[in-house]
Amino acid sequence: MTSSSPAALEIGIEPAASADDGALVAAITELVNGVYVIAEAGLWVDGARRTDAREIAELVRWEELAVARIDGRLVGVVRVRALDGGTAEFGMLAADPARRGVGIGRALVAFAEAWAIGRGFGAMQLELLVPTSWEHPSKQLLHDWYSRIGYRVVRTSALGELYPELEPLLATSCDLVVYRKALEPGGAAMPPGSDPD
Numbered sequence: 736m737t738s739s740s741p742a743a744l745e746i747g748i749e750p751a752a753s754a755d756d757g758a759l760v761a762a763i764t765e766l767v768n769g770v771y772v773i774a775e776a777g778l779w780v781d782g783a784r785r786t787d788a789r790e791i792a793e794l795v796r797w798e799e800l801a802v803a804r805i806d807g808r809l810v811g812v813v814r815v816r817a818l819d820g821g822t823a824e825f826g827m828l829a830a831d832p833a834r835r836g837v838g839i840g841r842a843l844v845a846f847a848e849a850w851a852i853g854r855g856f857g858a859m860q861l862e863l864l865v866p867t868s869w870e871h872p873s874k875q876l877l878h879d880w881y882s883r884i885g886y887r888v889v890r891t892s893a894l895g896e897l898y899p900e901l902e903p904l905l906a907t908s909c910d911l912v913v914y915r916k917a918l919e920p921g922g923a924a925m926p927p928g929s930d931p932d
Contacts, residue, residue: 744810744839746803746846754796757788762809763802764791770829774873778866783904786827794827801846803830803839810834813843815850822858822915823851844884852918860915861886864894867908878912886914 753759764786771785794800794814803811814827825847830839851859861881865874890913895902897911 744803744805744837744842746801746811746842748798748815748850749795749800749802751796751798754792759809760788760792760795763795763800763812764788766809766831767791767812767827767829770832773832774877775864775871776873777871778864778907778909779904780906800827801843801850803843803846805834811839811843813847815847817854817856818860821856822860823847823854823856824860824862826861828861848916848918852920856918858915858917859886860889860913863912863914864909865912867910869907881914885916887916889913889915 749759767786768784775785791800797816799814799816801813801815802809803813809831811830812827813825813829815823815825818824825844828840828843830843848859863874863877863881865871865878891910892913893902894905894909894911
C-alpha cells in the first residue's frame with residue numbers, strides 16, 4: 736500500500752527483504768532514537784534508547800514498519816500491527832524534525848489507520864508514556880493532537896505492569912496511557928493542519 740500527498744511524500748510498508756539493508760536499518764534506528772530523545776526528554780536514564788538496529792531489522796522482516804520518504808529520502812516511520820481480531824495498533828511514530836509542519840506525522844497516522852481498515856480492523860490503539868508527577872510538553876501536545884483526531888483514553892497503568900523490563904530505565908515515574916479510536920471504512924481523512932510536527 737502506498738499513499739502520496741503534496742511535497743511528494745510516499746508511505747509504504749517496508750519490504751521484508753530490506754531487513755538486510757544495514758544502511759537503511761541504521762537510518763531508521765537513528766531517526767527513531769533522535770526523535771524520541773527529544774520527545775521523551777527527562778523520562779529515561781542517560782544512555783537509554785528507544786530502539787536498536789536488531790529490533791528495527793526484526794520489525795522490517797515482519798513487515799510491521801511503514802516508512803515515509805520524500806524524493807527517496809527517509810523522513811518518517813510508524814509501526815503497525817494486529818493486537819487481536821478487531822484491534823490494530825500503531826507506535827514508534829517518528830517524523831524528521833527538520834521537516835516539521837509538512838504533515839509527515841499526520842500522513843503516517845492516516846496510513847496506519849488505512850492499513851488497519853484495509854485488513855478489517857474496527858479499532859486502532861496507541862500507547863503514550865507520560866510522567867506521573869509533572870507535565871511533559873511533548874506528551875501534552877501529543878495528547879491534545881490524538882484527542883482532536885478521535886483517540887480516547889481507555890486505560891492508564893504503570894509502565895512496569897505492561898513492560899517490567901523497561902521500568903529500571905526510567906528516570907522518573909511514568910504511566911502508560913492507552914488510547915483507542917473506532918475506525919470506519921471510507922472514513923474522512925484528518926483535516927489539514929492537524930499535525931503535531
